[in-house]
Amino acid sequence: MTTSILEAFPDAGALAGAVRRGAVRAEAVAEATLAAIERLDPTVGAFLHVAVDHALAAARRTDRIVREGSDPGPLAGVPIALKDLFVTRGIPTTAGSRILAGYVPPYDGHAASALARAGATLVGKVTLDEFGMGSNGANSPVPAPRHPTSDDHWPGGSSSGSAAAVAFGLTPLALGTDTGGSVRWPASCAGIVGLKPTYGRISRHGMIAFASSLDQAGPMGRTVRCVAHLLAVLAGRDERDATSLDAPVGDYPAACEAPVAGRTVGVVRRALDAEGVHPAVRKTVADTVRALEARGAKAITLDLPSMDLWVPTYYVLACAEAASNLARYDGMRYGRRVEGRDLAETIARTRAQGFGPEVRRRLLVGTYVLRKDNVDAYYGAAMRARAAIAAELRGALDRCDVLALPVGPQPAVRRDAGADADDPLADYLRDVFTVAANLAGLPAIAVPAGHADEGGHRLPIGVQLVGRPLGEPDLFAFAAAVEREIGAGPPPLREATP
Amino acid sequence: MTDLVPTIGLEIHCRLATRTKLFSPCPFSFGAEPNTLVDPYTLGLPGTLPVPNAAAVRLAVRLAAALGCTIHPESRFARKHYFYPDLPKGYQITQGDEPYATGGAIVFEDPHAPGTLARAPLSRIHLEEDAGKSIHDRGRDRALVDYNRAGAALVEIVTRPALDDPKRAAACFRALRAVVRTLGVSDANMQEGGLRCDANVSLAPRGAKVLGTRCEIKNVNSFRFLEAAIRAEIRRQRDLLARGEPVVQATVGYDEDRDRVFVMRTKETAADYRYLPDPDLPPLSIPDDWIDRARRACGELPAARAVRLAAAGVPADLARKVSEDPALARLFEQVVAEGVDESLAAKWIAGEVGSLLARRAGPPAGGAAFAARLATVLGWVASGRRPAAVVRRVLARMVERDEDPERIVADEGLEGAGADVIAAVAARLVAEHPDQAAAFRGGNTKILGWFMGRAMRALRGSDPATVRATLERALRGEEDTP
Numbered sequence: 001m002t003t004s005i006l007e008a009f010p011d012a013g014a015l016a017g018a019v020r021r022g023a024v025r026a027e028a029v030a031e032a033t034l035a036a037i038e039r040l041d042p043t044v045g046a047f048l049h050v051a052v053d054h055a056l057a058a059a060r061r062t063d064r065i066v067r068e069g070s071d072p073g074p075l076a077g078v079p080i081a082l083k084d085l086f087v088t089r090g091i092p093t094t095a096g097s098r099i100l101a102g103y104v105p106p107y108d109g110h111a112a113s114a115l116a117r118a119g120a121t122l123v124g125k126v127t128l129d130e131f132g133m134g135s136n137g138a139n140s141p142v143p144a145p146r147h148p149t150s151d152d153h154w155p156g157g158s159s160s161g162s163a164a165a166v167a168f169g170l171t172p173l174a175l176g177t178d179t180g181g182s183v184r185w186p187a188s189c190a191g192i193v194g195l196k197p198t199y200g201r202i203s204r205h206g207m208i209a210f211a212s213s214l215d216q217a218g219p220m221g222r223t224v225r226c227v228a229h230l231l232a233v234l235a236g237r238d239e240r241d242a243t244s245l246d247a248p249v250g251d252y253p254a255a256c257e258a259p260v261a262g263r264t265v266g267v268v269r270r271a272l273d274a275e276g277v278h279p280a281v282r283k284t285v286a287d288t289v290r291a292l293e294a295r296g297a298k299a300i301t302l303d304l305p306s307m308d309l310w311v312p313t314y315y316v317l318a319c320a321e322a323a324s325n326l327a328r329y330d331g332m333r334y335g336r337r338v339e340g341r342d343l344a345e346t347i348a349r350t351r352a353q354g355f356g357p358e359v360r361r362r363l364l365v366g367t368y369v370l371r372k373d374n375v376d377a378y379y380g381a382a383m384r385a386r387a388a389i390a391a392e393l394r395g396a397l398d399r400c401d402v403l404a405l406p407v408g409p410q411p412a413v414r415r416d417a418g419a420d421a422d423d424p425l426a427d428y429l430r431d432v433f434t435v436a437a438n439l440a441g442l443p444a445i446a447v448p449a450g451h452a453d454e455g456g457h458r459l460p461i462g463v464q465l466v467g468r469p470l471g472e473p474d475l476f477a478f479a480a481a482v483e484r485e486i487g488a489g490p491p492p493l494r495e496a497t498p
Numbered sequence: 499m500t501d502l503v504p505t506i507g508l509e510i511h512c513r514l515a516t517r518t519k520l521f522s523p524c525p526f527s528f529g530a531e532p533n534t535l536v537d538p539y540t541l542g543l544p545g546t547l548p549v550p551n552a553a554a555v556r557l558a559v560r561l562a563a564a565l566g567c568t569i570h571p572e573s574r575f576a577r578k579h580y581f582y583p584d585l586p587k588g589y590q591i592t593q594g595d596e597p598y599a600t601g602g603a604i605v606f607e608d609p610h611a612p613g614t615l616a617r618a619p620l621s622r623i624h625l626e627e628d629a630g631k632s633i634h635d636r637g638r639d640r641a642l643v644d645y646n647r648a649g650a651a652l653v654e655i656v657t658r659p660a661l662d663d664p665k666r667a668a669a670c671f672r673a674l675r676a677v678v679r680t681l682g683v684s685d686a687n688m689q690e691g692g693l694r695c696d697a698n699v700s701l702a703p704r705g706a707k708v709l710g711t712r713c714e715i716k717n718v719n720s721f722r723f724l725e726a727a728i729r730a731e732i733r734r735q736r737d738l739l740a741r742g743e744p745v746v747q748a749t750v751g752y753d754e755d756r757d758r759v760f761v762m763r764t765k766e767t768a769a770d771y772r773y774l775p776d777p778d779l780p781p782l783s784i785p786d787d788w789i790d791r792a793r794r795a796c797g798e799l800p801a802a803r804a805v806r807l808a809a810a811g812v813p814a815d816l817a818r819k820v821s822e823d824p825a826l827a828r829l830f831e832q833v834v835a836e837g838v839d840e841s842l843a844a845k846w847i848a849g850e851v852g853s854l855l856a857r858r859a860g861p862p863a864g865g866a867a868f869a870a871r872l873a874t875v876l877g878w879v880a881s882g883r884r885p886a887a888v889v890r891r892v893l894a895r896m897v898e899r900d901e902d903p904e905r906i907v908a909d910e911g912l913e914g915a916g917a918d919v920i921a922a923v924a925a926r927l928v929a930e931h932p933d934q935a936a937a938f939r940g941g942n943t944k945i946l947g948w949f950m951g952r953a954m955r956a957l958r959g960s961d962p963a964t965v966r967a968t969l970e971r972a973l974r975g976e977e978d979t980p
Contacts (some may be wrong), residue, residue, distance in 0.1 A: 043632075084547075087543075087544060087545035092542070093545075095544065100544065103544075105538075105543065105545070106538065106545070107538050107543070109545050204547060205545070205547055206545040206546075207545055208544040208545050209544075209778075210543070211776050211777070212777035213777035228752075239549065240549060241547050241778075242547065242548065242549050242550065242778065242779050242780055243777075243778065243780060310878070319772060321774070321777055323772075324577050324579060324588075324589055324774050326588075327579055327587065327588025327589055328542040328544070328582070328586065328587045328588045330581055330583070330588060332583045332643070333541055333542065333586065334541075334543065342643070343583070343641075344581075347581050367772065370579075370772035370773075370774055371770055371772060372770045372772070375772070375773070416647075428871075449537060449555075473833075
């Protein structure tokens with residue numbers, strides 16, 4: 001049923017239009033979606049919590065507004081799944097962590113309330129790497145979701161459940177978060193579209209923090225247009241987030257139609273020549289450039305010499321901010337608590353047992369780099385490097401409208417290669433091409449543009465386009481051009497088999 | 499033993515008089531039921547973010563302008579980390595390397611040289627949020643936390659280690675309280691924790707270039723105890739050094755009952771707060787016109803006024819009283835502007851009027867109308883037009899009911915009698931009581947009091963001195979010529 005809805009309305013905007021016209025009832029869409037989740041999710045493993053009552057109530061409200069002749073909002077009746085870092089009033093919100101087991105927030109964050117205003121139907125909360133820390137989906141108390149085309153590969157993370165929900169057609173839209181690539185990388189692995197907006201474009205209010213200066217909510221969907229529709233209802237200034245930008249929100253769906261002829265894409269030579277870049281990844285970037293040139297865009301080659309600093313800079317800063325942001329989980333006010341003999345032991349046990357190994361590792365690193373004796377050598381140095389990286393990227397974007405980069409150096413990671421916990425450094429290094437946009441606060445999109453054939457599996461590969469600050473319309477224009485010209489698209493919808 | 503001199507620095511926390519907290523629209527007031535003034539941000543719930551309170555920033559700017567600080571158009575908030583149940587986020591948002599204000603000074607009247615001003619130079623003032631309050635329920639071996647206070651807006655005023663004497667330290671602290679009250683920056687109520695002081699104390703040989711090891715006295719909440727605690731700490735350090743033992747850097751508390759300090763923790767156990775610029779908060783921008791306006795708006799500060807009045811002849815203690823309390827200071831200014839002599843105004847406002855106002859229930863009397871009435875009454879005093887008893891009676895009712903003094907006089911029949919009426923009454927009393935009059939003339943002067951009592955009953959509101967003089971003349975049989 002969901003499959004048929006998606007086939008009838010591949011564009012979320014078109015589905016909303018049908019609901020707004022009264023041609024399709026939001027409740028019917030919600031019921032079909034819930035039924036599909038019930039049937040398929042046991043084998044997909046995307047959902048941590050399916051909010052059945054909430055979804056049906058939201059859909060009925062939308063239908064009532066339509067019947068009354070009022071405006072139900074631009075995403076009327078469109079089902080959506082939220083990564084479990086988004087705070088939802090009355091619906092469990094766990095950050096994928098044992099430390100928040102059973103936690104039910106008393107308030108709605110920006111995403112939940114903006115989506116409700118837009119008429120969307122929130123159907124549930126999807127899985128992730130704990131607190132967004134990980135790139136395979138494996139750092140979680142629950143098994144990682146399936147990869148849409150291969151049971152031998154990880155789905156990619158940390159927005160693993162968001163990518164799986166969209167790739168398997170459980171929901172047309174999902175919202176992830178991206179601190180260092182956590183939307184773009186699973187989108188690339190799953191063959192869908194994922195956007196990391198300009199820092200401050202979407203309010204972080206009610207988004208559980210991993211690294212505040214890098215975190216952004218990221219829309220995910222099967223098409224560039226779907227992602228544009230979702231960004232349109234989430235973007236804008238929010239007085240509750242002092243870092244949110246006070247800049248006009250563009251007509252993002254219209255931007256998907258803008259021509260790229262005469263505009264410029266910058267190809268980062270160093271990224272393609274780097275050691276360990278898979279040939280299929282190189283080909284994907286090359287095909288992207290050719291496709292854009294076929295549509296009249298110009299390609300230039302440029303260099304970003306700071307690339308070697310990207311990963312170390314990112315991990316120092318992300319871990320430092322994480323150590324600070326996660327200090328509040330002490331078992332005193334909410335979430336899990338493990339009693340000890342005294343206060344210090346209660347806090348220590350709560351955190352030792354509540355956090356998984358990768359989170360603990362990053363908190364230790366973050367605590368270490370902020371120590372009085374270390375802060376300048378690590379945190380201070382990383383802040384200086386960050387400024388240099390941002391200046392370099394912005395400088396490069398003076399010469400072109402978008403940069404083309406791989407999303408990851410390789411296709412999706414084989415499950416038997418082990419998870420983050422086994423070889424964290426290898427996983428950290430896979431973030432090399434995505435972290436730069438977060439460090440510089442720039443918008444970046446992953447759009448399907450190629451594939452690799454590995455062990456009989458056709459693994460999707462996305463290309464990454466990085467834009468200027470608030471350059472989301474440029475990204476939509478270029479990504480939509482790639483989408484049309486290459487037509488890699490998401491994997492065909494299929495009934496998941498156990 | 500060489501001559502050891504103390505060096506003292508103060509760190510003063512002052513709660514800003516804002517309706518809501520520093521980073522959330524959650525209201526704060528003292529004395530509410532525990533955990534009723536909380537919101538998701540106050541409790542550190544996941545996903546909450548700080549949003550700076552512009553009203554708090556304005557008050558902080560006003561204070562810094564009045565203390566002559568350099569106010570930085572751009573400053574930063576930082577996170578200070580430690581684990582404690584009353585700290586909901588595991589960090590306190592404060593300002594680290596980049597506070598909004600540096601320099602400036604607290605100017606205070608030197609207790610050792612009344613009538614002259616001394617300065618305690620400041621190193622900085624910064625904005626920060628308060629923590630909640632832990633309540634240790636020892637009987638049941640548990641602690642309870644009240645988060646009402648968590649997130650309340652504070653400024654911390656840090657002096658340089660530049661004070662040399664406990665009395666001056668206390669005077670400096672007192673002067674700061676007068677400043678924040680005068681500016682309306684804080685109610686500075688020490689019983690409610692609205693003003694708290696830590697003192698750093700070290701000893702070094704006179705003339706030494708390097709300061710001695712310092713100890714910090716935590717959370718003193720009265721002027722008297724601050725002075726006593728510093729004295730006790732100086733004693734403790736002197737004793738240690740006299741025994742040849744080193745002073746170990748420590749945080750100490752003051753035991754009021756035993757007049758002693760006790761070591762709470764030494765530097766070895768001190769935390770590393772792992773300061774981090776707060777990534778949730780962009781740099782704090784203070785608009786130039788806020789700074790300009792605050793600088794233009796600051797009038798004369800209490801200490802300067804007290805010294806100026808003293809120089810003009812007002813007794814020093816009265817001058818201080820009508821300068822420190824902002825309501826009395828305002829009244830004093832208004833009354834003086836109405837033409838009342840400064841010493842007379844200070845005497846009555848620091849005395850009778852001040853205590854009447856303090857006792858008054860309901861909203862405080864004040865304003866220009868009250869000041870004008872008070873000026874009228876003090877005019878009577880200056881000219882001797884009405885006796886002190888009438889003045890006191892009128893003031894009491896004026897404070898209580900906001901009435902016009904002339905009306906009170908008319909209403910209560912306090913107008914008093916003219917000289918001819920007084921003379922007539924005196925003559926009548928002498929005539930009616932010849933035996934007593936004879937006794938007076940015979941040398942029993944005590945009997946004058948007996949005549950006074952009767953005369954005053956008949957002459958309500960009249961000046962007793964005039965009545966007494968008239969009676970004396972009548973008793974001696976002198977002719978009274980009005």
